[in-house]
Amino acid sequence: MSKMINALRMRIKDSRFSLHRNQPPFAFHGGLKLDTTKRALAKGIVELPVPPTLVLPLISYAKQPLSPLIVKGETVQRGQLLAEGIVAPTSGVVRSIEKHETIHPGALSIDSIVLDSDGLDSRLVEPNKLSSDERLEELIAAFTTDNVANAGDQKSVLATLHQFALAGLGGAGFPTAEKLMAAKQGLHTLIINAAECEPEIACDEALMQSASDCISKGIDAIVKLTQCESCVLAIEDSKPSAIACMELSLQNIDSSVQLMIIPTRYPAGAESPLIQSVTGRIIAPREKPVQHGIMCINVATAHAFWQALNYQPLDSRVISLGGRAMPNPCNVRARFGTPISFVLENTDNDSLANKSRVRAGGPLSGFDLRSTAVPVTARTNCILVEPSSPETPAQACIRCGYCADVCPAKLLPQQLHWYTIAAELKKCEQLNLDACIECGCCDVVCPASIKLTETFRYAKSQIGYVNTEQQKAIDAEQRFAARERRVEKRELAKAVAIEKRKLSIKANKQPDSTQFNAALERVRSRRGAKKP
């Protein structure tokens, strides 16, 4: 009995969602309270050595292939731009540009730069090095120029930002350059996302505990760059030492940043629930937060921005190694392009049990890998090793509705599931399937163990496929119609020319024989030349 009362008391104490209507943090719908022990945190950040070979997939965030700026056999320095948004993580020689397996749910092979490191790790020499403050001022000046017509300025800002090679380090990898450029239209609230909500992922927490000064300077720089009216650092209440470190370091910067502690609830760190918690605003499914004057930037990205201002473009990241079958859980800093097998070997994690699964991403947002030869990218925030366990077979949906209770996007997963099974994709679209953030909450509570998130991913890609096919059909029809018109025009022109010729022949009773005679002469002379 007393246990129950205590549990009740803890629940009331823990939930610090504000009771006031107009005071953040606001509650978001659904979500789950998960076990947030982060095994990786115990030992700080381990610096991983540079591997002998690095693989850099040439693919953009929008899944389009990138063109490399270097060729096979070229020697590159650390920090040198190899493609749009990709810099060399170390110095060495480009061995080849070939298809290589990547971290992808379908284990796709994508054209990648294979770099052999020369062991020197020498950086690109920058002539006319400015201090980070001067660099920032330059950026700000170009950023806030009122001369809209000056496309050159815009381009140079974009080029500089691209050289930083920044990508969102929260797991999605959205190119930060584009995000910052979009914020030029006027930013009201900047939210620094330090709410690492998924279990096992502790890379941001470790970074905050060890590099809080650089993070704060990075936040300061972004605030000055975007000239936002207010800046909030949102962090979960289960990270007390990180909160303490950040609180201290935020006092030493010029900009005023509000440190907001939000209750630990999955998925509080996803963009939509986070914006709702911090500002109370709900972003509609097809809108972008920047349209509301809000922008979210991951705390590690802010750190990377500061490093980039100091001529250290983004070429490595902190990765959490966790999972119940990981022998030695820890946080490591690895260069992009490092094979996962190298990461595991150099952290005393190579003796994996025979029947264990390696997973990229968190327990709810990640997927299993088929091989560990795949390279680390900006999106790799966590590597888990889990014991292989038999899958619980999915049973029939009993329409209990628990899934809708926990959905942070306030969707109806049950209806989406039934409609996907019935291949009614239009109805799925009407039910805002694209607002699904694939958090996995519905999967956790489903009594019938139905793979709901996988179903929605399948439905989304089917809808994408149908839309692509429809677009292709429309394009094909247009090209066909254009070709028909062209052929028709040509036929018509020919017919008109023939008619004209006929008419002209009729008009001059005398046939125009000069051309004919000339042709006849040519033929005769050729024949004459042939006959000896």
Added chain:
Amino acid sequence: MSIFVLLMALFAMLILMGTVLARLSRPAGTTEQSNETMMIEKVNALLPQTQCAQCGYPGCRPYATAIIKEHALTNRCPPGGDKTIADLSQLLGTPVLALDTDCGDEKPALVAVIDESVCIGCTLCIHACPVDAIVGASKLMHTVISNECTGCELCLPPCPVDCIDLSAPAITASQWQWPRPV
């Protein structure tokens, strides 16, 4: 008698009024013809736009026109397959027919690929392609733009050196799809 006549007159007037109002309230431009045009557009939107002429008509829009105007059967499109037949049946209210195998077989979507080592640059395939998906000029290399190829196979017969093959399109990262969960 008078009441009866009055009622009949009232009735007739109501019918007349109803007809007049119905005529007036029809949206502008809605005639028998434009109804047909609308239906042709709808049918055309359901066809795969391969422009292969396997249905016997020189393109997808002519087939759509034939379906509406000449009541051609809806089962003549092999690239569209059973799905297109089902969609058309739903739109037109006609029964679902099996694909007419005289027109062709339903095959998975393939794209044409020119073997560049054999191509002689004769432009015959370029003239044959209904959607201008082949790039090239006389005595210069010809290449099929995979994204634009509809797999209609009209370029295969004209090629004098038989250098065009059909193959499954390579899956790029943007085209990869999640498999259906079991």
Added chain:
Amino acid sequence: MSRLILDKQALGVAAPGTQQIMLLVILALLPGTLAYAYFISPGVILNIVVAIVVAMLLEAFAVRLRKQQGLNAIQDGSIALAAFLLALAVPPALPFWQLIIGVVIMVMLGKHVYGGLGHNPFNPAMVGYAALMVSFPQTMTHWFAPDNPHQSGVFELIEFKLGASYLIVDTNPYWDGITQATPLEYVRSLRLQSIDTSDHAIQSRFLQSGWLPVNFAFLLGGLFLLFKKVIQWHLPVSVIGSFLIMSLMFANQSIPVHYALFSGALILGAFFIATDPVTTASSWRGRLIFGIGVGTLTFVIREFGGYPEGIAFAVLLMNLCVPLIDHLDTKVG
């Protein structure tokens, strides 16, 4: 391939599976069942046992017919729960052969002809009950007098249930001596004779009837389910609330409200029958509408309709409306 969930226990979330939910509901029914067996008749236990056994055998057979793995499909316990509810709904003296017919209809026509678990639009227990009600009106409306529950020995009861045929019901002395109308039936018969039912004598009859503690025990079970978060508050509150409002509106024509609430199967229906997740509306708004419909229809059928207890037909009628309710309520947040 991506196998999203590793282990729910590892994530620290208490997410019960289908089987656990069904077992929890059966557990919640036990207090009411025991009160029933004590205050009304132990025949209900016989009914429950027979119904569950027959139902599970039939389901294994039906699943085999549909070419699925027999053991897996009956492991979820949903048909056991439905059989339990059917056994609670029918009178304890119902002959076994009639009960078995009801179970057959429940399993086959109420569930498997639609595709099994999750696919049936109608509440299977109520389908079985309605079929029995319509087919065997005499035996389905004869209940034990609650003031002498132990008058009949258990053996005589079993003997009766095994042997009673429709033809000999009226002449069977056992039957005549023991069975009696439920309070609701009694009230209805009085009203048909135009007797005022707000008489104090009639009200005291309710107090003596064992149905009050039985319904109270079911209420406790229902509150247990609410506490365990197996069901949500929307359905019980809307069913009972709408019934309450209706009876307050028609107060002078009806039995006193507090008696009406605790008689018949309203509590059982509100917490256990209307909350069957497969056949009720999907969203909370839909469930409120569903519950209001059930409560209103129950009152109407009891008050103005041809049956003493309306919850079964009310639930079935609202099951008919569920696709429409779901379709209308697809607004997302």
